[in-house]
Amino acid sequence: MLEAIGLACVRGERRLFRDLAFSLAPGTLLQVHGPNGSGKTSLLRILAGVLAPAAGEVRWSGRRIGALGDEYRRQLAYVGHQNAIKDDLSGVENLMVSERLAGADATVALARAALARLGLKGFEDVPTRALSQGQKRRAALARLAFRRACGLWVLDEPFVALDATAVREVQALVGDQLAAGGMVVLTTHQDVAIRAPLQQDLRLGT
Amino acid sequence: MSRGTLGAFTCMVRRDLLLALRRRSEIVNTLVFFVIVVSLFPLGVGAEPALLRAIAPGVVWVAALLASMLALQRLFAGDHADGTLEQIVLAPQPLGLMVGAKVLAHWLIAGLPLVLIAPLLGLQFGLPAASLGILAASLALGTPALGFIGAIGAALTLGLRGGGVLVSLLVLPLYIPVLIFGAGAVEAGASGLAVGAHLSLLGAFLVVALFFAPWATAAALRIALE
Amino acid sequence: MTTRSNWFKYAAPNAFYPLAGATAPWFFAAAAVLALAGLYIAFFVAPTDAQQGEAYRIIFIHVPAAWMSMFIYVVMAFWAGVGLAFNTRLSSMLASALAPTGALMTLIALWTGALWGKPTWGTWWVWDARLTSELILLFLYIGFIALQAAIDEPRRADRAGAVLALVGVVNVPIIYFSVQWWNTLHQGASVSMTRSPSMAATMLVGMLVMVFAFWMYSIGAALTRVRAIILERERLTDWVQELPRVAQ
Numbered sequence: 001m002l003e004a005i006g007l008a009c010v011r012g013e014r015r016l017f018r019d020l021a022f023s024l025a026p027g028t029l030l031q032v033h034g035p036n037g038s039g040k041t042s043l044l045r046i047l048a049g050v051l052a053p054a055a056g057e058v059r060w061s062g063r064r065i066g067a068l069g070d071e072y073r074r075q076l077a078y079v080g081h082q083n084a085i086k087d088d089l090s091g092v093e094n095l096m097v098s099e100r101l102a103g104a105d106a107t108v109a110l111a112r113a114a115l116a117r118l119g120l121k122g123f124e125d126v127p128t129r130a131l132s133q134g135q136k137r138r139a140a141l142a143r144l145a146f147r148r149a150c151g152l153w154v155l156d157e158p159f160v161a162l163d164a165t166a167v168r169e170v171q172a173l174v175g176d177q178l179a180a181g182g183m184v185v186l187t188t189h190q191d192v193a194i195r196a197p198l199q200q201d202l203r204l205g206t
Numbered sequence: 207m208s209r210g211t212l213g214a215f216t217c218m219v220r221r222d223l224l225l226a227l228r229r230r231s232e233i234v235n236t237l238v239f240f241v242i243v244v245s246l247f248p249l250g251v252g253a254e255p256a257l258l259r260a261i262a263p264g265v266v267w268v269a270a271l272l273a274s275m276l277a278l279q280r281l282f283a284g285d286h287a288d289g290t291l292e293q294i295v296l297a298p299q300p301l302g303l304m305v306g307a308k309v310l311a312h313w314l315i316a317g318l319p320l321v322l323i324a325p326l327l328g329l330q331f332g333l334p335a336a337s338l339g340i341l342a343a344s345l346a347l348g349t350p351a352l353g354f355i356g357a358i359g360a361a362l363t364l365g366l367r368g369g370g371v372l373v374s375l376l377v378l379p380l381y382i383p384v385l386i387f388g389a390g391a392v393e394a395g396a397s398g399l400a401v402g403a404h405l406s407l408l409g410a411f412l413v414v415a416l417f418f419a420p421w422a423t424a425a426a427l428r429i430a431l432e
Numbered sequence: 433m434t435t436r437s438n439w440f441k442y443a444a445p446n447a448f449y450p451l452a453g454a455t456a457p458w459f460f461a462a463a464a465v466l467a468l469a470g471l472y473i474a475f476f477v478a479p480t481d482a483q484q485g486e487a488y489r490i491i492f493i494h495v496p497a498a499w500m501s502m503f504i505y506v507v508m509a510f511w512a513g514v515g516l517a518f519n520t521r522l523s524s525m526l527a528s529a530l531a532p533t534g535a536l537m538t539l540i541a542l543w544t545g546a547l548w549g550k551p552t553w554g555t556w557w558v559w560d561a562r563l564t565s566e567l568i569l570l571f572l573y574i575g576f577i578a579l580q581a582a583i584d585e586p587r588r589a590d591r592a593g594a595v596l597a598l599v600g601v602v603n604v605p606i607i608y609f610s611v612q613w614w615n616t617l618h619q620g621a622s623v624s625m626t627r628s629p630s631m632a633a634t635m636l637v638g639m640l641v642m643v644f645a646f647w648m649y650s651i652g653a654a655l656t657r658v659r660a661i662i663l664e665r666e667r668l669t670d671w672v673q674e675l676p677r678v679a680q
Contacts, residue, residue: 012585013668048296051432074298082289088228089221100217101297101304103210127228358599362592366582375578376596379571380603383610390617411606422599429591 001025002047002152002183006056009042016042017204020056026151026181029174029196031188038205040187041081044156047185048078060152074103075151079158083140087129091115091139094128098143106146114145117173119166133161144173153177155186214299215307222311225284236277236316237323243269244327255332262331263341263392270320270345271381274352275374277316278360281308282427286364295431302420305361305427309353309420317349333396340395340405344388347408354412354419355380361426384411445522445662446671452655459652466645470496473638487551491635494544496642497537498562501569502604504534504650508576509601512594522658524590525665527597528580529658533650535573541566561615565608572600586665 007020016039024030032040045051047058049065049072058065065072085094092111099106115124118138123131128139141158153174159167171194174184178196186192226232247265248258285291294304324345325338333341359377363369391404442448474492508530515524545563546556557563576596583589666672 050292050295070298070300073296076296078293078296080289080292082292084289084293086221086225086288086290088225093224097217097221098293101214101294101299103214103298358595362579362596363582368582372578372582375571376575379568379575379607380599382568383603383606386610386614390614393617418602422595426592426595429588429595432588 001061002185003059003062004047004056005059007043007046007053007058008055009039009046009051010054011039011042015054018055020202022200022202024183024185024200025198026183027178027196028183028198028200029178029194030183030185030200030202031192032185032202032204033187034204040204041156043204044078044080044154044185044187047152048076048154049073050078076154077144077150077152078154079140079143080156081160083136085128085136085140088127090125090127091120091131091142092124094139095142095146099146104146110146111142114142115139117145118142118169134163134166137161138166141170141173144170144177150177151182153182153184153186155184157188158186159188159190159192211299211303214297215303218294218304218307219311222308223314226311226315232280233315233319236273237319239276240269240273240320241323241327243272244330248331259332259396262328262333263337263389263396265331266324266327266341267345267348267385267389267392270324270349271352271378271385273320274317274349274356275377275381276370277312278356278373278377279370280316281312281357281360282364283360283369286430291364291427292431295427301424301427305357305420305423306416309350309357309423312357313350313353317353320349321345333392337392337396340401341392343405344391344408347405347412348384348388351384351408351412351415352381354415354423355384357423358419358426361423361430364427364430384408387411443520443522445525445666446669448522449659449662452659456652456655456659459648459655463645463648463652466641466648470638470641470645473634473641478634478638479632485551487548490544490548492638492642494541494548495639496646497540497544498566499643500646500650501534501537501541501566503647504530504537505569505572505597505604506601508534509597512590512597516591516594516598521590521665522662524594525658525661526654527593528590529654529661530650531573531577531580532657533653535570535577537646537650538566538570538573542570559615561608561612564615565611568607568611569604572604576600 002024004020004022008018009016009020020043022030032043034040042051046053049058060068060072060075084098085091086097089097092108092115095111095114096106096108099111112124115121115138118141120131120135120138120142123135128136131139137158137160144153144155155174158170162170167190171192174186174194175196177184178194178198244265247261251257251261282291285294295301297304321342325342328338328341356373356377359373359380362376363373366372387404387407391401391408394404395401442451470492474489478489478492480486508527511523511530512527514520515522515527542563545558545566549558550556576593579596580589580593583592663672
């Protein structure tokens with residue numbers, strides 16, 4: 001259960017939004033809409049706990065995420081605008097690092113499987129520097145294929161640079177996450193065809 | 207430390223070492239800078255043996271300070287640029303520990319080579335053999351402390367304009383105690399005085415830096431990433 | 433209970449602004465009076481020193497300035513820490529307002545140190561413990577000011593400055609101790625400003641009066657500067673727009 005209560009955000013000198021509130025039950029997909037500069041990325045970063053809101057709080061299972069700290073972050077998978085992969089490491093190496101940092105036992109086999117699921121079979125051991133933009137994005141999203149028992153996914157424009165096959169695959173991943181009782185918050189400018197039993201839409205910048 | 211946290215710590219150290227090995231120029235550059243700076247001094251003050259022997263401890267130590275400071279650029283900037291730093295902050299691990307891992311790896315890449323090559327430079331300056339050992343020991347204790355303190359400055363100035371010069375402004379005053387005790391140890395040794403006090407103080411400084419600096423660095427990282 | 437909430441209301445910038453404006457002139461006036469009294473004692477009442485003659489009188493400016501420079505750094509770190517811990521804007525603004533005054537005190541201490549050194553020991557600079565520590569303290573102040581100047585986002589500037597100031601304040605005793613150590617190793621010589629002429633009671637009184645003079649000045653300067661900072665940071669708010677001089 002993720003709750004946002006009275007969130008306000010100020011960047012530079014602009015107030016992006018105020019008195020924002022919503023509540024997500026397990027299995028809910030929250031799609032955040034809004035024009036460029038309306039604060040979508042800032043909202044997602046507030047939900048991830050990286051950015052402190054100007055007012056209000058975010059609660060996970062009734063407790064403030066600031067107080068929960070690592071306990072909350074253990075259940076969180078965040079994919080931002082940047083891919084967060086090292087150019088000099090291969091896809092497999094990047095995934096192993098990302099999973100070990102999350103405290104999970106990672107094996108090379110599982111990493112390969114995750115990369116294969118996102119269409120990177122044959123590219124798992126190449127330094128990601130050599131991959132195309134779309135392939136790098138897929139390598140970044142492979143993290144999601146790895147996270148089985150993850151409570152909350154926060155995805156900022158996950159479909160950027162992806163081709164149709166990859167988009168379908170990521171949508172399937174999101175569908176699986178929701179079916180397993182997890183929550184997904186995402187922003188996208190594209191049309192998303194995800195079968196979500198519970199869906200909410202949030203519009204910023206109006 | 208639980209198994210997961212220990213695993214994350216070693217993973218972080220190994221990742222940074224692996225990244226540095228794949229771009230070997232980073233290790234070499236700091237070392238070359240160190241050697242060049244030390245070599246500038248005889249060119250500047252003249253090659254009179256007694257003078258060089260007298261200034262050697264200070265010169266080597268100041269060069270080590272400057273080299274450490276330059277190397278700070280690579281501590282967080284790369285991870286910040288590609289978004290991996292954000293993931294490290296979001297990882298369910300104590301951020302201070304992750305910072306400690308990065309500083310340890312950083313020292314192995316940028317600090318340890320200085321410790322190993324300093325005795326050769328001391329020889330160039332005519333330091334006696336016993337002093338060379340003390341020089342290496344003082345640097346071995348001092349360079350990690352410089353890394354931990356410098357990390358605070360690197361974290362505070364993440365992504366700012368005028369990065370390099372600004373970091374030096376913030377960090378060099380904090381380096382001064384390490385410089386005083388480090389160079390002082392070598393000079394004491396050269397004059398036949400007891401070295402123990404200096405090295406103990408250096409060690410104490412290292413322990414304090416090791417325990418407190420990572421938390422200040424973690425706070426600074428969170429502030430910089432907002 | 434009502435008295436307590438009365439004081440806390442000044443924690444808001446819009447309430448503090450007029451308070452600072454009203455009280456600052458009084459602090460400057462007190463500073464002027466105390467400075468006159470202190471300088472009178474310094475030049476006319478304190479006896480001539482047997483060893484250093486008249487030139488030593490600059491100690492009445494040098495030592496108070498040095499003390500204030502250290503004191504202001506601690507106060508600055510305190511307010512910055514409060515701003516970091518409680519997320520209060522005004523505390524951080526106060527810290528930023530104090531920094532230039534602290535740096536000024538350090539500069540005065542250094543400059544008067546040089547002026548003292550020249551007639552007494554023939555050199556414009558002496559690497560003694562106090563002067564060297566003051567020089568390093570100046571670097572710490574400049575670092576704080578430079579860091580805040582380099583960050584555009586005000587909240588990040590406040591908080592980064594706070595971390596730096598807190599790290600600095602912990603290091604100041606360490607730096608002072610290590611510089612003392614360094615000085616005793618290398619100097620041994622008779623040249624030392626810390627070994628000042630033995631304090632006659634009048635000298636102590638004179639220095640204390642000057643310390644208070646500098647203190648009053650620092651408060652007045654900080655209050656004036658914080659008003660400017662408040663205006664700049666809050667310039668888009670209603671109450672600033674409605675101030676008599678702004679609403680043209």
